[in-house]
Amino acid sequence: MTNGTNAPTALTRRDTLRLASLFAASTLAGDLIGGSAAHAATPGTLVVAAPGTPQSLDNEFDGSLGTIDAIGQLYDSLVAYKKIPDPKVPGVLRENIVDDPSLPGDADLEGRLAESWEVAPDGMMLRLRLRKGVKSNWGNELTAEDVKWTWDRKFALNAIGGFQVGLMDLASPDAVKVEDRYTVSFHPTHPNPIMLKIQTHRYANIFDSTKCKEMATAEDPWARKFLESNSAGFGPYSLKSLVRGQQAVFTARPDYYLGKPAIDTIIYKEVPTSATRTALLQGGAVDIAQALQPLEIKQLGKAPGVKIETVDASSMMWIILNAKVAPFDKPEVRQAMNYAFPRDAVIASVFQNIASPMKGCMPSIYPGYSDAFDQYSLDLDKAKALLAEAGLPDGFKVEIAYNAGDPVQEPIALLFQSSLRKIGVELVLRKVPAGTYFNEVSAKKLPMLFFVDAPWTADPVFALRLYFYSKSFVDYSNYANPKVDEMIEAGSQMTDLAKRTELMLEIQKIVMADAPWVFVASPNFTMARRDKVEGFTYYTSNSINFADFSVKA
Template sequence: MNRVRIKVGVLVALLLVALAACAAPPPAPTSAPVIQTVTVKETVTVKETVAVPQTVAVPQTVAVPQTVVVQPTPPPARNTLVVALARAPSSIDPADHSSREAETVIRNMYDGLVTRDSTSSTHMEIAESLKWLDDKTLEIKVRKGVKFHDGSELKADDVVFTFNRVFNTNAIEFPQPHTSLRKGFLGPFKSAEKKDDSTVVMNFTAAWPPAIQLLVHTQIVSKAYLDKVGTKGLIEKPLGTGPFKFVSAKTGLEEIVLDRFDDYYGGAPDLKPVGKACVSRAVFRVIPENSTRVAALLAGEVDIITEVPAELVTTLQKVPGVQVKTVAGTRPIWMEMNVKQAPFDDPKVRQALNYAVDKDLIVKKVYNGLAKPLAGPLMPTNNFADPALKPYAYDKAKALAMLKDAGWAPDASGVLMKGGKPLTFVIDTIDSVRPIAEAVSAMFREIGVDASVRVWEYNVVRPKLLAGERQAYVGDWGDSAFDPVGHMEAKWYSYTAGSTYGRGNFSGYSNATVDQLIKSGETENDPAKRRTTYNQAQKLIYDEAPAVFLVLPEAIEAAAARVQNWAPASDSRENLHDVCLK
């Protein structure tokens, strides 16, 4: 019997209807229970958690409720592309965001000095060329003829201003003065100087090996426009140089509408086709629930959906009018444990829970093989991941023995107890990775640990996690830097409020030696020495286990058949410039 609990319910019902609609007329549907997904919003107080049962029987056939019927009618003729995102962007200010959803929206309104293609290779965009004058000095030649959406031409002054706005302390003045969340991508940046209208020199205090690839994450803003409207004005009406210009946004960024910029310079010259965008309008719509996103695609309400549940890939591929694509993922999933609170202040407990999770079963049952087990703090596809580290082996006996050493012993019913209290905690999560949280919870239950699951919207729970107000969190964090910098300084460096270091550290983990190694590795130009430094840091994190290292899923997206020239990107930054609709 499978230990992993997989919800089908509405999702399977919808897919069965879509498939049946293309075959012989189905018999009259009968009613069936529908599993409801509840997302906790900021104004909702969660009063109780739902225990995850050890096993759930999945019936071979699913009755389709009468109220859920997807008609296979084609969408209306239009040249508007609608993309459903799993989460709302954290911001649409290029210098003040911390999510891939934000990067996706921003990268379609703003261009940077460099960009990536769908395979994550780096290409010149606004930069005509980049040249290292020495290991601390980078010369940038700015492409001529690049226009902002108000018709003004981008100059070297705008590039210098952008770097200063990202790097300088409290350079962002709204809603209160604070430092950019993107500062870490500039590393040991010292200054930027204008040599002429098309030449900028970046100065660093130390070598910065990932500099060029990390420039992908800095989009250029207009100095004149910011001087005029300020940060508040930029957020209310963004002004960039990208293929689409801002039209409107709903409260909370739940929907963002962009129109094609017809004076677009064309984008990266070596990424064909060069020119203005294919579609006239692009809409980003936030649909947090997996089931609702899939239903919206099947109903023709949206054209592209992100974060498709892996268990639905095979079935979705059989639905006429739907195309499914996968690409190597860059969003590892961990269960981070609050190391400052019991029971996770004991490393033996943290290590034991790593041994209690069958990652291979999660890969097989939850992801249908479309994932890899994690072996530590870096994803296995990162070139600097230490090959000597292997995933914690699934070993229930060892997990129980370690918990016994930590003072936890089973009572007559098998529940682990210590000092008369059970080993129990809440796993907070977000809807897109909820199946993983539920699978992990079920596995913990097998060894006598009561871990219930609670679902939140990410932008609501993130500040609670950073404040140390949660016990455990199952979530993902993208390594879009394609360098150890991406995860090591964001997830495993000690967090201090206001710092970009540790901005994704939801466990409260802090180790001065690890911090020093991360800092040293960032600026080490010798690849061999850099690898050795990062290996030392990885081993310490692996042994201290501030997280249960779970899996790295492939990125899965789906689109309507009318969507052309579309390919999901490893870094999840949806580039809509080339996408067309037939």
């Protein structure tokens, strides 16, 4: 669920910028990026400059941006949110994630692989009826057995899918039942209010079990080796080729059940540095440039032939405060760190106002969110008083780790360091290589680390349980509040939307006061593309679906 990438480069920044100019300005570009420059901004081909190619095509084991994008093209989910116009940016669509208690699962959904669904009033059953005649990229028809095998695999591998199993409250594989060839049902142990919403998750895609079983072996019964570099799905594109570190090529499926996508070929290029991706887009060698830095986005906003659209998003950046490492075992110290954080300066200078201050502990765009419990405007006197209350009137020394692969983290850390110095706290900066950074986060041992993430299911139960439930593997702050755990467990079984929303607000109030994070920013999602490319739709997974796009001739 973290949009990180491991894409090292031996080039210096100066060399990279020179190379970018050559890419954009000379006929050499076509050779250097595999001939894609000749096809950029044409109706048949879309060229994307991304930080990295898919590290794996198996959604159980990788959450990098390249993998997230690839999963969305090769696979499909059972249901999806309906789309509505973005309220702030004309011409952009986004998912309608507003809760609607008049609808099954409180969600405004449309069918994908499923054509209809029903949720039992007591929250003890979800039934989905599949479309008939849907074929995978291998030509096998979708059946309920594919859904069953997909969830059996989640149980067996107990990786990313294991978290989904837990949220669905499924006791065993027997809780997923094949009722007939085209009907499947889920039976949680307790009432479950979000089991339908979980089916919208980017990684709730369905596998072609016929092909996977064909490729499985006794040593590899779940076809892990095959699915790491190949696809077996029902999505709009198939994989033509994948050369990790270079590019992935996707081709539109003429037999896709929702109709052949408008763009025939997607060339997904690995371009490790943001500066190079910026130059390639500006020069016209690529059609879309992903994951650009704020100053580069500002620069591209003035470039001819380039279109920039930035929208409110689910992504959040925070600083982990490890509650098991002194002095962050004291809530007063964690609160003091928030009062000393120069949030407004970070938004203005580092993010160039292409972000919002983070005023809550879940995405601000999600239903049930509230900023009413934010109390952490910059107040150094308050911060010093809290440190004295915690027995640290002279401050302390602490290390903060930041990701070398994310250029905004170091300047944020430097601003924070300067502010903390005024209250007697010495912040020591430690740069961690991008390839090993997540290992440091998941180890849960360092006192302070930057983290960027988004909960992909647009629901407060999902978001709050992901980060603040002490039994969650994503509780990287080692935060443990028995009352919060009890309330999260209760909310996970509460089918009454109004009561559940009220309970989730109380959890947000407690978490904000406990301050397991320094609440940094909610970065916008920015689509940077050539102006001939149309069809941008924002998804809470902060990734793109190539089938949405078309290119003007």
